[in-house]
Structures are given as C-alpha cells and as structure tokens.
Amino acid sequence: MADTMPIIQQKAASAAETPVKLETLREQIDAVDAQILSLLNKRVTMVRRIGELKQQEGLPIYAPDREEKLLRHLVEKNNSALSAASVHAIYREIISACRALEKEVVVACLGLAAGITHQAACRRFGSTVQYAFCQEAAEVFRRVTKNEADCGVIPIATGTTEVRSSVAAQLLSDLARTELSICAEISLDSRNGGSDRFLVLNRVPTLPSGADRTLVLLRLENKPGALATLESFKEHSTSFTPLASQSSTEKNGTGDLFFLMEAEGHSTQLQASNSLLELSRYCLTVKILGSYPRQ
Incomplete structure (x- = not known):
C-alpha cells in the first residue's frame, strides 16, 4: 500500500x-x-476600398478568378494540421463577409430554401449574402439579367427530381438564349457517391485563372446520323466532355438537339485553336457559355 x-x-x-x-x-x-x-478588420478596410473602386469602374462584385487564385495560394502556403477543405471553408466565410461589405449581394437560386441548389450556393458564396429563391430556371436568368441579383445558381448534373424537371423542361434552351456568362462551377458530393454539379451565372465573363474550363453549348439538327457524327468528333477529341443533352423546347417546334460540353482551358485558348472551328462543322451553332476556374 x-x-x-x-x-x-x-x-x-x-x-x-x-x-x-x-x-x-x-x-x-x-x-x-x-x-x-x-x-x-484591416482586411475589411482594404475590401471596402476595393468595393468603392469597383463601383466607380462598374466592375462586378464577384470575381471567381481572383477568389480561386487566392484559395489555391492559401492551400499552397498552408503547412498546419488544417486540411485544404478546412482552409476553403474558413476563407469562404471570410470572403463572404467581406464581399457583403462591398455591397448587399443577392444570389438567385433555383428551388427552395435549404434545397440542394441553395446548399451549393452557400458552399460558394457563404452565409453572409441574401438568397432569392426561384421556382423556375427562367426566373434565375431573368433576375440576373435585370440586375435584381448579382449572380444566379442553377443545377446542371444531379439526380434530384428538382433538377431533372428543370433541365428537361427549359434549362438548355435558356442557356441557348441568354447573354449571361457562366463564371463558376460548384460541386457537391451526392448521396449515391457521385458528384452534383451547379453553374454560376454572371453578367460579365471570367478572366483566366491559370487552370480553367469552358462550357460550350452545341445545337444540332435532329436528323438521322447527327449523333453519330458528333460521337465521331468526341472520339478524336479528348478536351471535350459531355455534360447534358436535351431536345429544344422552343415553340417553333424545330426539335433541334442541344448538347452541353465542357472543354479544358479558357475560352480565349479555345478560340485561338481549331477546336471550335472543327466542332462547328457538325453543328448548327456553337456557343461559348463562359469559362470558370477548375476546382
């Protein structure tokens, strides 16, 4: 004892x-x-000054190329126990809070509050912004076009009923008509182990970030052999990846086919190459929807 x-x-x-x-x-x-x-607080002082300069020059509040470069730089500099995902999450909220000081930021989302698109938007824009919820994709496009929202978020590849109905009915037709630009993408892990993807709409194109992708919309005449011709192109081009396809919903009843393709590189690089010229041989129209930083 x-x-x-x-x-x-x-x-x-x-x-x-x-x-x-x-x-x-x-x-x-x-x-x-x-x-x-x-x-x-020192960062806030600088951000407010940047906001004033942006308003003077008529520049958009949201600059995804700058944001992605910043996040990549921070991850590279990080030598602590914090994971890259943690660094992203922390700075997304810091950026969100600072962006709200530049102006009252409004983001239009397809669907309901707490829905899958809202969750994706929060992942990109954080919690310190105002969200406007839209029942139809066309309403998201309208709000951004009319400057009622700074950006819009729409789903492009998920397995939810909300997304299937919107894509099937109108989404690709809206993308074909819009003057807006796709400026960013958002990815969420889905329940089935895959990835749900969303696009961010803006009124101005995104500058190159050094690691970009470009979204291209193809319109083909709905006739025998059209798809086989396009498949032949895809077999010989490793830079284009199909994302979605749908028949036209326009009232004139032409029934043309829309194909949404993703290409590696910024639109400026694609325009300098022969890729789009070659692609135009198979399509009625080839439209660049926008470029965005690769995640």
Missing part, C-alpha cells in the same frame, strides 16, 4: 495543475483571436 502512495500523490498533483494549464492555453488562444480579429 505504501508503494502506491507516491503514484496517487503524483496523479493528484497533475490533476490540480490541469485547470492552470488549460487557463494558460485559453489565454494564449484569446490573444491569438484578438490578433486575428485585428487583421480581419
């Missing part, structure tokens, strides 16, 4: 020291948090 007394006394002494150690560490954390807050 006597041999165990020193061990018991040692454990008791250690237990008594624990609250002191915790308090010391918490005080150090409080000091670090105060430094972080001070630096965030």
Whole structure:
C-alpha cells in the first residue's frame, strides 16, 4: 500500500495543475483571436476600398478568378494540421463577409430554401449574402439579367427530381438564349457517391485563372446520323466532355438537339485553336457559355 502512495500523490498533483494549464492555453488562444480579429478588420478596410473602386469602374462584385487564385495560394502556403477543405471553408466565410461589405449581394437560386441548389450556393458564396429563391430556371436568368441579383445558381448534373424537371423542361434552351456568362462551377458530393454539379451565372465573363474550363453549348439538327457524327468528333477529341443533352423546347417546334460540353482551358485558348472551328462543322451553332476556374 505504501508503494502506491507516491503514484496517487503524483496523479493528484497533475490533476490540480490541469485547470492552470488549460487557463494558460485559453489565454494564449484569446490573444491569438484578438490578433486575428485585428487583421480581419484591416482586411475589411482594404475590401471596402476595393468595393468603392469597383463601383466607380462598374466592375462586378464577384470575381471567381481572383477568389480561386487566392484559395489555391492559401492551400499552397498552408503547412498546419488544417486540411485544404478546412482552409476553403474558413476563407469562404471570410470572403463572404467581406464581399457583403462591398455591397448587399443577392444570389438567385433555383428551388427552395435549404434545397440542394441553395446548399451549393452557400458552399460558394457563404452565409453572409441574401438568397432569392426561384421556382423556375427562367426566373434565375431573368433576375440576373435585370440586375435584381448579382449572380444566379442553377443545377446542371444531379439526380434530384428538382433538377431533372428543370433541365428537361427549359434549362438548355435558356442557356441557348441568354447573354449571361457562366463564371463558376460548384460541386457537391451526392448521396449515391457521385458528384452534383451547379453553374454560376454572371453578367460579365471570367478572366483566366491559370487552370480553367469552358462550357460550350452545341445545337444540332435532329436528323438521322447527327449523333453519330458528333460521337465521331468526341472520339478524336479528348478536351471535350459531355455534360447534358436535351431536345429544344422552343415553340417553333424545330426539335433541334442541344448538347452541353465542357472543354479544358479558357475560352480565349479555345478560340485561338481549331477546336471550335472543327466542332462547328457538325453543328448548327456553337456557343461559348463562359469559362470558370477548375476546382
């Protein structure tokens, strides 16, 4: 029994020291948090100045190329236990809060609050923005076009009923007619183990970020052999990936076929190559919908 007394006394002494150690560490954390807050306020001052300059020049509040470059840089500089996903999540909210100080940001979403498109929009824009929920994809396009929303978010490849109905009815036709530009993409892990994808609409094109993709909409005449011709092109082109297809919903009843394709590289690179020229041989129209940073 006597041999165990020193061990018991040692454990008791250690237990008594624990609250002191915790308090010391918490005080150090409080000091670090105060430094972080001070630096965030310095960042806010700079962001407000940028917002003023953007308004003077008529530039959009949302610049996905700049945002993606920043996130890539931060992940490269990160040498702590924080994962890349954690760095993204933290800075998405910081960027969201700062962007809201530039102006009141409105993002139009297809579907209901807390729906899958809203979840995707929150992943991209954070919680410090105002969301406008639209029952139809055409309403998202209209709000962004009329400057009632700064950006719009629409689904393009998911397995939900909400998305299937919108794509089948109108989405590709709306993309064919719109003057808006696709400026970013959003990906969410789906329940079936795949990936749900969404597009962000903006009124201005996105500048190159150094690692981009471009969305291209093809319109083909609905006649025998049209699909076989397009398949032949795809077999010889590794830079184009099909995303969606649908018959035209236009009232003139032409029944043309729409194909949504994703290409590696920024639109400026594609236009400088022969890819689009070659593709136009098989299609009634080839429309560049926009370029966006690759995630």
